[in-house]
Amino acid sequence: MTNIKKVSELAGVSTATVSRTLKSPDLVTEQTREKVMKAVRAAGYRPNWLATSVKTGKSNSIVVLVPNLVNPFFMRIIEGIEQAAQEQGYSVLLGDTQGKAERENEYAGMVLSNRADGLIQLDHSFPFSESDEELAQSIPMVSVCERIAGRKYPFIELDNYAASRALTHHLIGYGHQRFGIIAGQRSSQIHRDRLAGIKSVLEEEGIVFDDAMLVGESYAIDTGVEGARQLLANSKPPTAIFCFNDDIAIGAMFEAKRHGLRIPQDLSITGFDNVRVSAYMDPPLTTVDQPAYEMGRRAVEVLLQMIRREPLQRTREILPFTLLERQSTGPAKT
Amino acid sequence: MTNIKKVSELAGVSTATVSRTLKSPDLVTEQTREKVMKAVRAAGYRPNWLATSVKTGKSNSIVVLVPNLVNPFFMRIIEGIEQAAQEQGYSVLLGDTQGKAERENEYAGMVLSNRADGLIQLDHSFPFSESDEELAQSIPMVSVCERIAGRKYPFIELDNYAASRALTHHLIGYGHQRFGIIAGQRSSQIHRDRLAGIKSVLEEEGIVFDDAMLVGESYAIDTGVEGARQLLANSKPPTAIFCFNDDIAIGAMFEAKRHGLRIPQDLSITGFDNVRVSAYMDPPLTTVDQPAYEMGRRAVEVLLQMIRREPLQRTREILPFTLLERQSTGPAKT
DNA sequence: TTGAAAGCGGTACCAC
DNA sequence: GTGGTACCGCTTTCAA
Numbered sequence A, B: 001m002t003n004i005k006k007v008s009e010l011a012g013v014s015t016a017t018v019s020r021t022l023k024s025p026d027l028v029t030e031q032t033r034e035k036v037m038k039a040v041r042a043a044g045y046r047p048n049w050l051a052t053s054v055k056t057g058k059s060n061s062i063v064v065l066v067p068n069l070v071n072p073f074f075m076r077i078i079e080g081i082e083q084a085a086q087e088q089g090y091s092v093l094l095g096d097t098q099g100k101a102e103r104e105n106e107y108a109g110m111v112l113s114n115r116a117d118g119l120i121q122l123d124h125s126f127p128f129s130e131s132d133e134e135l136a137q138s139i140p141m142v143s144v145c146e147r148i149a150g151r152k153y154p155f156i157e158l159d160n161y162a163a164s165r166a167l168t169h170h171l172i173g174y175g176h177q178r179f180g181i182i183a184g185q186r187s188s189q190i191h192r193d194r195l196a197g198i199k200s201v202l203e204e205e206g207i208v209f210d211d212a213m214l215v216g217e218s219y220a221i222d223t224g225v226e227g228a229r230q231l232l233a234n235s236k237p238p239t240a241i242f243c244f245n246d247d248i249a250i251g252a253m254f255e256a257k258r259h260g261l262r263i264p265q266d267l268s269i270t271g272f273d274n275v276r277v278s279a280y281m282d283p284p285l286t287t288v289d290q291p292a293y294e295m296g297r298r299a300v301e302v303l304l305q306m307i308r309r310e311p312l313q314r315t316r317e318i319l320p321f322t323l324l325e326r327q328s329t330g331p332a333k334t
Numbered sequence C: 001t002t003g004a005a006a007g008c009g010g011t012a013c014c015a016c
Numbered sequence D: 001g002t003g004g005t006a007c008c009g010c011t012t013t014c015a016a
Helices: A004-011 A015-023 A030-043 A049-056 A072-087 A101-112 A130-136 A160-171 A188-206 A221-232 A248-256 A276-280 A294-306 B004-011 B016-024 B028-045 B047-058 B071-089 B101-112 B129-134 B160-173 B189-204 B223-230 B246-258 B276-280 B292-307
Strands: A061-066 A091-096 A119-122 A139-142 A157-158 A179-182 A242-244 A269-270 A287-288 A316-319 A321-324 B061-066 B091-096 B118-121 B141-144 B153-157 B177-182 B239-244 B268-270 B287-289 B316-319 B323-325
Touching: A004 A015, A015 A030, A015 A179, A015 A242, A049 B047, A061 A072, A061 A101, A072 A294, A072 B071, A072 B091, A091 A101, A091 B071, A101 A119, A101 A130, A119 A294, A119 B028, A130 B177, A139 A294, A157 A160, A160 A188, A160 A269, A160 A287, A179 A221, A221 A242, A221 A248, A221 A294, A221 B276, A242 A248, A248 A269, A248 A276, A276 B004, A276 B223, A294 B061, A316 B177, B004 B016, B004 B028, B016 B028, B061 B071, B061 B101, B071 B091, B071 B292, B101 B118, B101 B129, B118 B223, B118 B292, B141 B276, B141 B292, B153 B160, B153 B292, B160 B189, B160 B239, B160 B268, B160 B287, B160 B316, B160 B323, B177 B189, B177 B223, B223 B239, B223 B246, B239 B246, B246 B276, B292 B316
Parallel strands: A061 A091, A061 A119, A119 A139, A139 A157, A157 A316, A179 A242, A242 A269, B061 B091, B061 B118, B118 B141, B141 B153, B153 B316, B177 B239, B239 B268
Antiparallel strands: A091 B091, A287 A321, B287 B323
């Protein structure tokens, strides 16, 4: 391991000067700089990042807590996070929690032990263990997509309520009256917002929603398959199904076709998120586009402000959605 | 920031004892241990991970270089990596390179500056910059799926050659004679192996492959769309198309349908990777399953052996594939 | 402008 | 078993 001392000897200067040359070259004469840089190159010297970090007390890393890596929507967010972090000189520690509190605790603990400077949570839970509760108070943390239940951390999310209303209006415009919903995680704010959005429109239109038509509780393709099976087994099956993400919709579409239903002639299906493949489904999926990449970037901006103790303009950002009307929705069968 | 000194004072012992209690509790009397632990809890003490790392010279982190986060196949590998790393007390630094040498250099440099102990490369390029070439010699690095061109780092990959042969036999068994190929990255070993596998069987069967029927050069849905368009524009279009990953196949299937072709009656299409959605396509995609998760786990095992300077049993692992015959392939149209 | 030296927060060796 | 302390590699006063 070639260290600063070796370089300083090689250059015939003090370690302080080497450090300066590398950090603030303008504090050093042209000649010394050249001398030092030559030695640096000759020795193949790279400053030990760990040592720098202990000294400065900053790790320049952030932890991202994600419940599930395989969800392409999350990946898009993480892509945004990674990009923005990289631009700011931060690196990203990946924390795949599988939704388990234990793993959340462990990853969240990294911020407590100076391994990371802040935390981005993609799930809705408070990731610290009870025993860390107090310490966590002052930790920079933001959540994206979701909100951390009952806490006042900043969050960046979509206007799920409005988006759901738009989807509902879209379907009602096609004459639908009987709806089914296949939900993901039920305990989150997202779930409540989306459900409320749908119900609010139905109510305004005088349509009653049968709670038996709400099924599903995970954001997986299988949930879509199983959910569709349940909904279609009903004596009065829905003519339109809201799926709370695109994966669920893909599963639902698959199952509906297996039942011999044509989409959208016999059944309309909507997704949520606009993952890449959704446009290439047969038929292409009507869905809500979330600016996932941007959300990730924005989360980093907010987090870094917290880390730098700069004041936040606002602590909650509700981003606009885009309704993508594709071919998985159409006129209700009469 | 509460540090070891504060705890030692609180417990009325030396910092050495606090350190011992936390690291190797059995070197300390029951009473001291309790005293110390009480102080630790009272102070809400977490050892500074950075300090520990400078001292020990080990960061317990590994960097994963991935060309593209949105590819679900890569994510599955990373999931395996993350899991295995976590179990071994390592954390994962995510390096989304976008295939850019510059970003690869930067992330690879993390190992040189003690920010990480090793490197897993999912792409086929040598990630270090020329100037780091020498230093890189002794760096623990493995590649998964791909091989680092012209280097002798250990790698874990699928038997791409055999898998392609199996796919080809499968299609020939259906009576196909005219084939198209939509490739991903052309410069990689994967590409060469898959192409060679296909060609070897064709040759054995006395079928000539027209090189004009090889199109595409990126692993994206759009490549599939565009590739299919090109192939189908041919005066003698293929009756079967090999796609070098599932995303390409999804695009190709989409485009083929747009041309009014039925799959598999008019055109057979095969994918590669077996990403989750591929089973839910219409029709479900015939593809090659890669044990992505396992490959990720295995990569970590090998990497940690290198980091610990344990001897490697073997430096190359070729994993077995599984051919999944689904409904996107069928008898050739006569 | 440069160097000496005191830390940053731990760990581990050496005495006792 | 426990404490004193040198030291990991770097940064940053403070003086010169």
